[in-house]
Amino acid sequence: MTATRIGFAGLGNMGGRMCAAIVRGGREVLGYDVRPELVTAAGATPAGSAGELSDGSDIVLLSLPDSHVVEAVVLGDDGLLAHARPGQIIVDLSTAAPDSTTRIHRLLGERGAAYLDAGISGGAAAAERAALTMMVGGDPAVLERARPVLELFAADIFHCGPSGAGHTVKLLNNFLNAIALSATAEVMVAGKKAGLDLEVLLAVLNASSGVNFATLNRFPKIIHGDYLRGGLTNTLMLKDVNLYVELAARLGVASLNAAGPVASFGLARALGYADRISNTVVDAIGDLSGGVRLHTEEPAA
Structure with a gap:
């Protein structure tokens, strides 16, 4: 039986770490990124375009900044959709808008390809340990x-439900x-x-009711100047919060608690921390x- 050929688009902070974990697992990966040096750094073989990546892969993994970039890679003139074929699987590991996800799922399905939305959690450290948590939407088969x-x-x-549920x-x-x-910052x-x-x-805090992921895993490092490299930037964190607000609005949910993180990460962006890890919100x-x-x-970048 022929081994599944693996492709990976988007080899930045998280994508590069996930790709490297696949390579450490003994698999070859065809990679594509607008910064070609990231492909070789992750141990992948470079592809010249998203279309070339699709042609050479049975399963394509995406780790991209937002839905706009996902749509460009999938729906562009030489994108994954144009090269999709029956039986191919595309897994979107990005944090993306669910309505965009379901649209892409439908379009790929019309060409016989399958699309899974697979949000990930755990950050750079978990990616390096191959210990991420994944929440998947789409066909369980x-x-x-x-x-x-x-x-x-x-x-x-975790299988979370139909297309869009993972995101x-x-x-x-x-x-x-x-x-x-x-809030912890x-x-x-x-x-x-x-x-x-x-x-x-x-x-x-960690022995009391204020305990949370930031008190347990982030601030014990931050108070000694280690901001933990490789996680979401303040820009991407603000993007994710805004996507949540849009989702809540579509669902008719009163989003009463969004003002705090919108203000905090918006402040970090305004004060020059836009492209630094979101843990630097404490400095803003x-x-x-x-x-x-x-x-x-x-702080480390």
């Missing part, structure tokens, strides 16, 4: 066909992530200005609070 490839970089794979769950998760990060700045020992403050809040830093070292 297609997911089972794709699973041997996905398990090369994901430890937990919907991803937006819900990312909104809570944004709330936790921005504000609390830590307040703790610093109050003269508290930040390690003690975190120990209390610190800037507005009198130049507060939780540490003395310069």
Whole structure:
């Protein structure tokens, strides 16, 4: 039986790490990125275009910044749709708008190809450990066909429902992530200005009802100047929150808690942290609070 040929489009912070995990798993990968040096850095063989990537792959993985880029790669003149064929699987690992996802699913289906929306969570560290969590929308039978490839970089794979469900769950998760990060950043700045020992403050939070992913996994590093490379930038975090707000509006849900992260990550962008890891939102809040830093070292990009 011929081995499944794997293609990967979008080899940035997360895509490059996922691709490298696949390569470490002993599989060859055909890669495509507008920055060709990222393809070779991830251990993939370069493809010259999205169409060439599609022609050389049975399963194509996408890790792209947003739905606009996904649509350009899939629906462009030399894109995946133009080269799609029956039996091919395309898995979108991006954080994308569910309505765009379902449209692409329908268009690819008309050509006999399958489309899975597969949001991921866990950040750069989990990607490097091949321990990501994945939330998948689409045909469960297609997911089972794709699973041997996905398990090369994901430890937990959840089928969430039909097309669009995976990206919907991803937006819900990312909104809570944004709330936790921005609110904890504000609390830590307040703790610093109050003269508290930040390690003690975190120990209390992590043993109390204020515990969250940011208190457990981010701020124990940040207070010592390690901002944890490779995660979402402030720009991408703001994009995800805005996608959640649009989703809530379509669903008729009152989004009463969105103002905080919109303001926080919008502030970070305005103050020059747009392309830095979203953990630097704490420095943007610190800037507005009198130049507060939780540490003395310069943050890693």
